[in-house]
Amino acid sequence: MKILVCVSHVPDTTSKINFIDNGTKFDTNGVQFIIGPYDDYALARAIEIKEANAGTTVTVLNVGLADTEPTIRKALAIGADDALRVNAEPTDSFFVANQIAEHAKGYDLVLMGRESIDYNGGVVHAMVGELLGIPSISPVMKLDLDGTTAKMSREIEGGKESVEASLPLVAGCQEPIAEWKIPNMRGIMSARTKPLKVVEPKATDVSVNVQKFELPAPKGAVKMISADNVAELVTRLKTEAKVL
Amino acid sequence: MATLVFVETSEGKVRKTSLEAVAYAHQMGAGVTAIVLGTASSSELESLGKYGAQKVLHAADSKLDHPVIQVFASVITKAMQDENADVLVLANSSLATPVGAKVAVKINASFASNVVELPSAGFVVKRSIYTGKAFSLVELKNQKKVIAIKKNAAEAKEVGGSAQVVAYPVSLNEADFNTKITGTEKATGDILLPEAEIVVSGGRGLKGPEHWGILEELAKALHAATGCSKPVSDMHWRPHHEHVGQTGVKVAPQLYIAVGISGAIQHLAGVNSSKCIVVINKDPEAPFFKAADYGIVGDAFDVLPKLTEAVKTMK
Numbered sequence: 001m002k003i004l005v006c007v008s009h010v011p012d013t014t015s016k017i018n019f020i021d022n023g024t025k026f027d028t029n030g031v032q033f034i035i036g037p038y039d040d041y042a043l044a045r046a047i048e049i050k051e052a053n054a055g056t057t058v059t060v061l062n063v064g065l066a067d068t069e070p071t072i073r074k075a076l077a078i079g080a081d082d083a084l085r086v087n088a089e090p091t092d093s094f095f096v097a098n099q100i101a102e103h104a105k106g107y108d109l110v111l112m113g114r115e116s117i118d119y120n121g122g123v124v125h126a127m128v129g130e131l132l133g134i135p136s137i138s139p140v141m142k143l144d145l146d147g148t149t150a151k152m153s154r155e156i157e158g159g160k161e162s163v164e165a166s167l168p169l170v171a172g173c174q175e176p177i178a179e180w181k182i183p184n185m186r187g188i189m190s191a192r193t194k195p196l197k198v199v200e201p202k203a204t205d206v207s208v209n210v211q212k213f214e215l216p217a218p219k220g221a222v223k224m225i226s227a228d229n230v231a232e233l234v235t236r237l238k239t240e241a242k243v244l
Numbered sequence: 245m246a247t248l249v250f251v252e253t254s255e256g257k258v259r260k261t262s263l264e265a266v267a268y269a270h271q272m273g274a275g276v277t278a279i280v281l282g283t284a285s286s287s288e289l290e291s292l293g294k295y296g297a298q299k300v301l302h303a304a305d306s307k308l309d310h311p312v313i314q315v316f317a318s319v320i321t322k323a324m325q326d327e328n329a330d331v332l333v334l335a336n337s338s339l340a341t342p343v344g345a346k347v348a349v350k351i352n353a354s355f356a357s358n359v360v361e362l363p364s365a366g367f368v369v370k371r372s373i374y375t376g377k378a379f380s381l382v383e384l385k386n387q388k389k390v391i392a393i394k395k396n397a398a399e400a401k402e403v404g405g406s407a408q409v410v411a412y413p414v415s416l417n418e419a420d421f422n423t424k425i426t427g428t429e430k431a432t433g434d435i436l437l438p439e440a441e442i443v444v445s446g447g448r449g450l451k452g453p454e455h456w457g458i459l460e461e462l463a464k465a466l467h468a469a470t471g472c473s474k475p476v477s478d479m480h481w482r483p484h485h486e487h488v489g490q491t492g493v494k495v496a497p498q499l500y501i502a503v504g505i506s507g508a509i510q511h512l513a514g515v516n517s518s519k520c521i522v523v524i525n526k527d528p529e530a531p532f533f534k535a536a537d538y539g540i541v542g543d544a545f546d547v548l549p550k551l552t553e554a555v556k557t558m559k
Contacts, residue, residue, distance in 0.1 A: 013490050013510045017377040037491050093355060094348070117490065119373050119380070120358050122336075123345035126313070130349040135314070135422040138342065151426075155485075156338045157254070158436040162427040175491060176484055207354040209383040211368060216379070216516070222523070222533050227542030231554040233522065238558065241520045241537060243442075243499040244466075 001056040003046045004104050006112035006124070007075050008036035008090070009068035013117065019213040026118075026213070035071050038113025038139075042171070044178035045143060046111050047079040053145075057081045059107075063090040063099045069196065076191035077183035083194065088201035091210060093119075097127030098204045104132060107168060109150070114139035114172040125172035135165040138172025247274045248329040250320055250340055251292060251300075252311075253284050260439070261335035263295050263400035268393050269333040270296025270403060271362055277301060279323050279412065281316055282308040286409060293407030295400055301327075301412035308414075311339050315420040317346035323412065324351060324388075332390045344390045354384035357392035375490050375513040396496050396517065431485055440469035442499045443518075445488055447473040449504015449525060449544055453481035458548040459503060465555040471495065473505045489514035504544045507532025524548070 011017070011031045018027040035043065043060070050056040060075040060083040062068050072083045086099045104110045110132075115122035122138075129136025141160065142153035150169055154161045183191070225233045238244040247269045251262040258280075269276045278297040280289060282304070289300045303319055320343060324332060332347055334340035341357055348355035360379070361370040367384045372394055384391075437443065444463040446456065456470075463470045470486060477487035488495055490510040496517035503524045505511060512535050515521065523536040526543050533539045540547055 011374075013513070014508075016509075017374045019378070093345070093357075097349075117375055120371075120375060121355075122341055122357055123355065126342035126345035127349050130317070130346040136342065137423060139338070154338070156428070157259075157438060159428060159430040161425055162429075163423050164426055165423045207352075207384070207386045208356065209385055210380050211383055212381045213373075214370075214379045214381065216377075219535060220537070222536045222539045224533075224539050224541070227540050227547055230540065230547055230550040231557070233538055233540060233551065234554040234558050236538065237499065237520065237522070241499075243520045244555075244558070 001049070001053055001109070002107045003049065003056060003058045003109045003111060004061055004107040005039070005043045005046045005058060005075070005080065006061045006100055006110065007039040007043065007071065008113065008116035008118070009033050009062060009064050009071040010036045010116055010118045013037060017215070019215070023212045023214060033068075033071060035075055036113045036116050038115060038117070038172070038174050040113070040180050041175055041177050042111035042113055042173035043075055043078055043080065044181045045173060046109070047181060048178055049109075049145065050079065059084060061086070061100060061103060063088055063096050063201070065089055072196060073191045074183060076194045076196070077187040078181045079187060081194065083196040085196065085198045086201050087198050092206060092208050093121040093123050094127055094207055095204050097124045097131060099201055100124065100128050101131035102202045103199075104128060109167065110170040111173055112170075114174045122172070125170045129170040132170070134168050134170060136170040136172070137163055137165060139174040140171045141174060141177055143171060143173070143177060246327050246329040247272060247276050247331045247333060248320070248324055248327055249276060249278045249297065250332065250334040250343065251278045251280045252335065252337060252340055253280060253282065253288065256283065256285055256288065258288050258292065259335065259337075260400060261337060261395055264395070264398045265333050265335045265393055266292055266295040266297050267400050268362065268398035271398065272331070274331070277327050277329065278407070279303065279320060281319060282306070282311070289409045290407055293405045294402045296403050296405065297407045298405070300407045300409045302409055303412045303414045305414055305416065307416060310425045312421055312423055312425065313339065313342050313346065314422050315416060316343045317350065318417060318420050319414050321347050321350045322414070330388055334390075334392055336392045336394050341392045344392050348390040351388050352386060353388035353390045354386040355390045356382055356384060359391050359393045360397045372517075376494070376516040377513060435467065435469040437469040437471055437486060437488070437493050437495060440495070441497050442466045442468035442501075443471050443488070443495050443497045444468045444501045444503065445471035445473065445505060446476065446503050447505030448475050455545070456482070458545065458552070462501070462548055462552045462555065465552050468501075473511050502532055503548060505532060506530045507535060
């Protein structure tokens with residue numbers, strides 16, 4: 001079985017978000033980049049499947065510029081066999097999906113996170129499925145293989161849905177599909193020599209243009225209420241904030 | 245320019261987020277046609293007129309009662325052509341967002357999800373990014389556009405008006421049934437966390453799952469859903485589906501009350517779309533106070549029962 005895991009290279013969840021150049025560029029100053037947390041779940045599940053099924057290989061794919069390579073090496077250290085980097089900045093869901101689809105043919109499972117935590121588009125898996133003409137399911141909280149059928153559990157509003165589909169398929173993953181894996185020393189050493197191929201992107205018409213970034217308006221100062229006067233909170237929520 | 249709105253139903257009722265999508269399309273100023281797939285009552289269909297739909301296409305085929313994303317995408321793509329619509333509006337949801345993404349690929353449309361405001365000149369939409377920590381202004385360049393709007397991005401306001409309901413027969417393609425829904429399971433609890441207007445969340449400050457009763461009492465008095473922080477769900481004090489935060493449920497209620505939660509940036513990412521935030525924590529230095537509208541420095545075990553009492557008295 002061949003598994004492709006698509007990973008994003010995103011700011012750590014604790015990062016303060018800022019923009020420079022008049023709000024046109026993300027400020028990377030002091031920001032640590034990580035494998036997208038949801039992609040990390042997808043990778044962990046792929047490694048579990050590999051460990052349980054001899055002969056399974058896991059390839060990691062990232063659409064990004066050269067600065068994403070430490071993130072790709074980390075995915076290799078966690079247990080992927082080889083990696084592919086499409087040398088382009090991932091600015092739009094369709095652009096990224098088109099790059100992935102170009103390289104995803106021949107894989108039984110294409111796994112990724114439900115969304116990247118930078119642009120939060122949440123649709124790359126659906127677009128890849130559409131481009132390849134194969135099923136796409138997200139957000140997947142459980143994925144078990146039964147021959148060539150995948151049995152999955154998907155989160156829906158107010159509950160969950162059990163879904164089955166035949167391989168090949170695309171899944172956007174989230175917890176608790178697997179536990180995050182931490183690379184061990186042997187993994188880190190072997191990751192240095194695992195193959196990482198770099199390819200140029202497939203020409204794609206750009207259908208959206210990000211003009212500018214903005215930060216939310218600053219929050220007003222917190223109004224403190226004494227613990228001895230809790231009833232005042234209720235009154236103010238009712239008359240001042242008008243939320244009760 | 246006509247606008248098509250994909251309207252979702254749940255147990256025969258139109259979802260509130262879909263009403264917001266209809267209201268959003270109405271405010272865009274073009275003629276609005278809504279499309280509903282699967283069994284729905286005529287009164288529900290007609291009610292869409294009140295929110296600004298002029299026409300409602302109803303594809304009543306019972307095979308559409310279990311929503312298969314690929315099937316829905318094909319039906320809506322056909323409806324876009326039949327209605328000569330340039331723009332498709334839908335709610336960000338587990339069904340509509342992937343349906344919209346597939347339609348966008350099929351008709352070569354510009355796509356944007358998490359949209360929070362009406363488009364400005366040149367069809368520039370504002371999207372929520374970095375899990376609510378920032379916005380981007382995105383120009384949708386193609387003639388066709390698909391927009392998935394974030395919850396609370398538009399108010400489902402009644403504008404009067406009535407809709408003409410039209411039966412919309414569909415011929416379904418067997419190959420589109422590429423996923424099989426074998427069951428659905430409703431989350432327990434009367435009030436669902438992602439849709440709740442009021443959420444009461446607890447953190448490690450509550451010291452253990454056995455103390456959740458005082459939080460649940462408050463939630464009950466407020467008709468609120470209960471949530472929790474990531475450590476609480478990681479320690480299995482509370483079920484995973486109650487975890488509010490960056491990698492858990494993102495909520496956007498009118499009122500969010502956080503009890504004994506310090507306010508790690510990952511937690512804030514899940515609640516920063518709330519209209520009003522109340523923080524109760526015994527540590528005056530808890531970072532959550534900086535993100536709050538109202539704060540009380542105090543022990544949860546002392547403050548919560550008093551608060552529940554005050555809420556009951558008010559009612």
